Amino acid sequence: MDWVAVRLTLQLAALTTLVLAVAGLPLAYWLATTRWAWRPVVDAAVAVPLLLPPTVLGFYFLMATGPDSAAGRVYARVAEGTIPFSFTGVLLASVLYNLPFAVRPFASGFAAVDRRLIEAARCLGASRLRTFVTVVLPLSWPAVLAGLVLAFAHTVGEFGVVLMVGGNIPGVTRTIALAIYDDVQALDYASANEASAVLLVFAVSVLAATYALQRRTLPL
Numbered sequence: 643m644d645w646v647a648v649r650l651t652l653q654l655a656a657l658t659t660l661v662l663a664v665a666g667l668p669l670a671y672w673l674a675t676t677r678w679a680w681r682p683v684v685d686a687a688v689a690v691p692l693l694l695p696p697t698v699l700g701f702y703f704l705m706a707t708g709p710d711s712a713a714g715r716v717y718a719r720v721a722e723g724t725i726p727f728s729f730t731g732v733l734l735a736s737v738l739y740n741l742p743f744a745v746r747p748f749a750s751g752f753a754a755v756d757r758r759l760i761e762a763a764r765c766l767g768a769s770r771l772r773t774f775v776t777v778v779l780p781l782s783w784p785a786v787l788a789g790l791v792l793a794f795a796h797t798v799g800e801f802g803v804v805l806m807v808g809g810n811i812p813g814v815t816r817t818i819a820l821a822i823y824d825d826v827q828a829l830d831y832a833s834a835n836e837a838s839a840v841l842l843v844f845a846v847s848v849l850a851a852t853y854a855l856q857r858r859t860l861p862l
Contacts, residue, residue, distance in 0.1 A: 643837050646813055654729070654817065655797035658736045661791050665784070667738075670748030671774060688744045696739065697832040700806025703735045732808035732815050739803045742814040744793040752778060753786020788852045795848035799841060 675684055691699060706715045707725040717725050725731040755778050763773040779786065801819040808815025810824070818837055825834035 643834065643838070644816075644818070644821040647816050647818045648827040650729075650813070650815075651798055651817040651819075654733060654736060654800075655794045657733055658797045659744075659790050660793045661733070661737045663790060664776035665861065666744045666748055666789070670745045671752050671778065672743070672788075674749045690744055691739045692742050696800075696802025697806055699739055700803045701733060703731075703738065703803075703807055707731060707734070710742050725810065726807055727809045727815065729814055730809070732804055735803050736797050736800060739795050739800065740793045742791040742840060743796050747785050747789030747792065748782075751782030751789075754785070755781045791848055791852055795845065797843065 669688070673681065673688070704726050705751055707717070709718065709724055711713070714725060717723070721730075722729075724850050725734065759781070760773055764770075765779045768776065775824050775828070799819055800817065801823070804815060805820060811821050815826075818841065822834050822837045822841075823839070825831070
């Protein structure tokens with residue numbers, strides 16, 4: 643097994659999950675509570691990666707962040723490099739691709755919180771932030787944890803987006819999924835089978851844990 647690819651995969655999954663926790667929680671809470679007329683448009687934009695092929699998402703990401711783009715030129719001046727075919731690029735693409743896997747469970751959990759409890763906290767003088775931290779998060783933690791677990795697990799198994807945006811650079815953008823692909827191309831079925839079996843056990847374990855968490859959010 644390619645342990646360098648395993649380490650890079652876990653690093654990518656952990657950082658993706660961290661970014662989604664920081665950016666996804668406020669976005670999900672806004673989606674769960676706002677009455678803005680254009681909310682369905684934002685909701686649809688968040689959910690697009692669920693239907694869009696990873697290659698399409700990766701292609702448009704390359705177009706938006708390439709050396710000739712505004713974002714690419716700014717990044718080149720600041721970091722003296724390029725976003726595509728770098729770990730930074732893979733991380734940004736991974737965050738976009740996994741956004742619905744985190745935000746949708748977050749929003750479902752927040753929407754299930756009794757609004758009377760939130761209003762009571764606000765009437766007692768708690769700020770919006772304090773109400774969110776002390777009331778909403780504790781009551782919806784199974785859904786939040788399920789979203790984080792799903793985002794982490796989905797990142798571990800990513801293939802199309804990583805290949806499109808990062809290429810297949812050993813030690814830089816070569817994840818475990820790409821390592822399996824390379825092993826199959828090289829007819830090294832033993833190594834491919836070993837890594838695939840690990841991912842299979844990991845996927846089943848994650849799904850079992852996610853379903854258990856979701857059951858805790860259902861009313862008795």
